[in-house]
Amino acid sequence: MDCLVIDRLAAFPAGLAAGQRQALADGRYPTYQLLIRLPAAAAVEVGKLGRFHFAAGCYRYTGSARRGMAARLARHLRRRKRCHWHIDYFLLGTAAVVEEIRLYRLPECQVNRQTAGLIVAPGFGAGDCRRGCGSHLKLTAPLAGG
Numbered sequence: 566m567d568c569l570v571i572d573r574l575a576a577f578p579a580g581l582a583a584g585q586r587q588a589l590a591d592g593r594y595p596t597y598q599l600l601i602r603l604p605a606a607a608a609v610e611v612g613k614l615g616r617f618h619f620a621a622g623c624y625r626y627t628g629s630a631r632r633g634m635a636a637r638l639a640r641h642l643r644r645r646k647r648c649h650w651h652i653d654y655f656l657l658g659t660a661a662v663v664e665e666i667r668l669y670r671l672p673e674c675q676v677n678r679q680t681a682g683l684i685v686a687p688g689f690g691a692g693d694c695r696r697g698c699g700s701h702l703k704l705t706a707p708l709a710g711g
Contacts, residue, residue, distance in 0.1 A: 566679060569594055569668040577642055578635045589635040594668035596676050597634065599626040599641060599652070601661050604708070609658035611651050617686040619659060621708040626652050626690060627677040627701045638666055651689045655702065677701050 569588055573580055578589065588594050601624040610616045628650075630637040640646060641656065642663055648654050655661060669676045674696035682703025690701030 566669060566671065566676065568598075571638075571666040571668070572664070574642060574663060574666065578639055586635070588668060589638070592631060592634070594634070594670055595631050596627065596629045596669040596671060596673045597638060598667045598669070598676065598680070599628075599663050600624075600665040600667065601626060601656070602664050603659055603661045605660055607659040609654055611654040611658075611686060611689065612648065614651060614686065614688055617689075619655070619685060620704060622704050623706040623708075624655075624661075625680050625682060625703050625705050626655075627673055627680065628652070628690060629673040634668075651686075651692075652702070655689075673701070674698050677703075681705065 569585065571581065571585055578586065603619055603621055603624060606619060606621050608616060608618050641652060646653060648657060674694060677698050680703055682705040684700040685704050686702055687700055691698050
């Protein structure tokens with residue numbers, strides 16, 4: 566899948582290259598994936614979805630934003646925020662670290678369905694999914710002892 570990779574997140578979005586800033590602003594890439602590393606297993610109450618056990622490992626969360634992509638991604642990277650989306654509960658309720666962001670031109674569910682991994686929290690991030698994805702968070706690589 567063709568994607569734009571953003572891996573310098575410390576100064577997001579100010580530290581982006583001009584082409585990356587433009588891609589975020591013009592809507593050419595409406596879908597994003599957060600590549601997340603969870604160093605230790607954690608149990609998290611994910612809003613009304615319920616409590617889930619997340620093994621230590623690498624996860625991918627797929628989402629979309631037709632407008633305001635930079636603001637959405639900056640919000641995901643912030644450690645202080647009110648929990649609104651399922652991903653907020655996961656990121657704030659664990660020691661998870663977003664290590665990379667990938668932007669895609671393809672629709673959210675198409676990117677998600679082409680992403681290999683295990684569904685560990687059914688319904689996660691998929692409240693408005695009409696393609697039967699099951700979850701928009703996938704465990705892609707468990708860590709030993711997780």
